[in-house]
Amino acid sequence: MQVYGVELRSRLFLGTVQYPSPAILARAVENAAAEVVTVSLRRESGAARAGQGFWSIIQGLGVRVLPNTAGCHSVKEAVTTAQMARELFGTPWIKLEVIGDHDTLQPDVFQLVEAARILAADGFQVFPYTTEDLIVAERLLDAGCRVLMPWGAPIGSGRGLANPMALRTLRAHYPDVPMVIDAGIGLPSHATQAMELGFDAVLLNTAVAKAGEPVRMARAFRQAVEAGREGYLAGPMGERDMAAPSTPVLGTAFRA
Amino acid sequence: MKIIVNNEPREVRGRTLAELLEELGLGGAVVATAVNGSFTPVSQRGRRALAEGYRIEVLAPMQGG
Numbered sequence: 001m002q003v004y005g006v007e008l009r010s011r012l013f014l015g016t017v018q019y020p021s022p023a024i025l026a027r028a029v030e031n032a033a034a035e036v037v038t039v040s041l042r043r044e045s046g047a048a049r050a051g052q053g054f055w056s057i058i059q060g061l062g063v064r065v066l067p068n069t070a071g072c073h074s075v076k077e078a079v080t081t082a083q084m085a086r087e088l089f090g091t092p093w094i095k096l097e098v099i100g101d102h103d104t105l106q107p108d109v110f111q112l113v114e115a116a117r118i119l120a121a122d123g124f125q126v127f128p129y130t131t132e133d134l135i136v137a138e139r140l141l142d143a144g145c146r147v148l149m150p151w152g153a154p155i156g157s158g159r160g161l162a163n164p165m166a167l168r169t170l171r172a173h174y175p176d177v178p179m180v181i182d183a184g185i186g187l188p189s190h191a192t193q194a195m196e197l198g199f200d201a202v203l204l205n206t207a208v209a210k211a212g213e214p215v216r217m218a219r220a221f222r223q224a225v226e227a228g229r230e231g232y233l234a235g236p237m238g239e240r241d242m243a244a245p246s247t248p249v250l251g252t253a254f255r256a
Numbered sequence: 257m258k259i260i261v262n263n264e265p266r267e268v269r270g271r272t273l274a275e276l277l278e279e280l281g282l283g284g285a286v287v288a289t290a291v292n293g294s295f296t297p298v299s300q301r302g303r304r305a306l307a308e309g310y311r312i313e314v315l316a317p318m319q320g321g
Contacts, residue, residue, distance in 0.1 A: 015321035040320025043262040043313065044287050051316025055286050058317065068320045076293065083295035084288035084315055095320075155321070205321035 001200045003147050003178050004093070004125040006064070010035040011195070012225045013066065013180060014218070015205025022057045024214050029061050032218035036064045038095055038203065040071075041085055066127060068095040069115075073108070078115040082124060094119060095149070095182075097129045105155040105183075109136045113143050120144025129182050132166040134173055141177065148174070149182035149203065152194060156206050158186025161193055171198045188217075188224030195228025196236065260311045274301040276312065287316050 001008050014034040019025035029037060039058060044051045058065060067085035072078040075098065082094045098115055100108030107130055116126050120143055128140050132150045140148060150170060153159040161167060162184065171179065181194040182203040191202045202225060211217035258267055261280070270276035273296060277283055289296045290313040296304050306312070 015319075017319040017321045038320045040318045041288065041315040042318035044282065044285065044316035045262070049282075049285060049316075051287070051318055052285055054319060055317035070320060080290055080293060080295050081315075084290060084313075087295075087297055088286065088288040088315070088317060 001178055003127075008035050008201075010222075011201040011229060012191075012222055013038065013182075013201060013203035014208065015203070016058065017205055018209040019214055022054075025209075026057065026061060027215045028208055028218040029063060030218075031215050032208065032222050034063060034218075036066050037061065038066045038068050038205070039089065040068050041081060041088060064093070065089050065091060066093050066095050067091065068129075069097050071099070072097060073099055075111045075115045075118070078111070079118050082115075082119050083122075086124065092123060092125045093127065094124050095127045095129060107131060107151075109133065109139075112136075113139045116140055116145050117143040127180070132163050132170055134166070134170055137170055137174065137177075141174070147178045147180065149180045151183040152181045152190065152202075153184025155183045157184050158207060159184055160186060160190035161197075164193070164197065167194075167199070168197055188220045191221055191224045192228035192231070195225055196231050198232050201225075257306065257308055259306060259309065262312070262314055268306075271306060272302060273304040273306060273312070276306060277301065277314070280314070282314060285316065287314050289314055 010033050012032050012034050013036045014029055014032050015038045067089050069078045069081045072081055078098045096116055098108045098111040100106050112128055116128050119126050126145045127147050127149050128145050129149050130136055137148055153162040178200045180201040180203050181199050185191055185202055185204040186207050194202050208214050208217045268276055268279055270279045292311050
């Protein structure tokens with residue numbers, strides 16, 4: 001797939017939070033065959049310098065980073081965080097999150113569109129974390145986004161695709177816009193379903209990081225994403241309400 | 257001079273953002289900075305003067321989802 005002119009072979013984007021250890025994170029990224037990992041920015045204290053160690057681990061992975069604006073609740077916060085991320089990580093890519101509600105972590109789509117417009121005009125390549133809403137998608141594209149990242153379900157919920165019908169509509173309406181299902185994926189089968197619907201990639205974190213065996217789960221997700229993509233490309237059969245015999249009926253024995 | 261660094265009040269000697277980072281032990285660190293809510297790039301840290309009550313953010317790479 002192509003995002004902002006970059007060719008990616010892997011359709012699995014992986015978050016970097018909540019792994020049991022940095023070594024397990026590194027092995028999970030490798031086993032997921034992820035080419036893009038998400039990162040963030042937090043306050044650094046002089047004494048701890050925790051961020052410096054994390055950054056050298058990520059650099060050692062040889063992957064692209066997609067910094068996020070997680071925790072931002074306003075256009076101003078998100079834009080400033082994005083500017084800081086661009087300098088810190090040396091990339092114009094930004095996973096734009098503007099959160100509107102503490103409980104659901106639902107995007108504030110109005111501020112999201114505004115922040116996307118400002119950032120795109122400033123040369124950022126914006127990956128907006130959005131809902132499945134078609135009109136919001138249209139506004140984000142108008143604002144200069146060339147990729148969309150609709151949620152599957154609320155962040156960290158692991159519930160899979162809550163609204164497959166709307167996601168199918170979104171996919172059908174913009175067949176040429178790269179779309180990454182971001183958030184809510186809990187099981188490999190959820191990732192497969194997203195890919196079978198024709199989405200270009202999935203972004204997940206907790207489902208791997210919090211698995212009993214994160215490295216094994218990373219591998220399972222890689223296989224699930226590949227299976228879903230292959231299934232989509234192969235052209236699934238249509239559903240029907242009634243049974244239809246797969247074995248030919250003509251010439252069946254013992255029939256009068 | 258009293259300023260706020262990462263939401264904590266501090267008494268500092270540094271007169272510029274670059275001097276402040278040295279004072280905090282973050283001179284050579286991979287960090288991004290904002291002064292009073294506005295991004296301040298590395299190239300401007302040396303001439304970005306600080307004053308009483310300023311709010312400084314110093315952010316580093318961190319795990320993200």
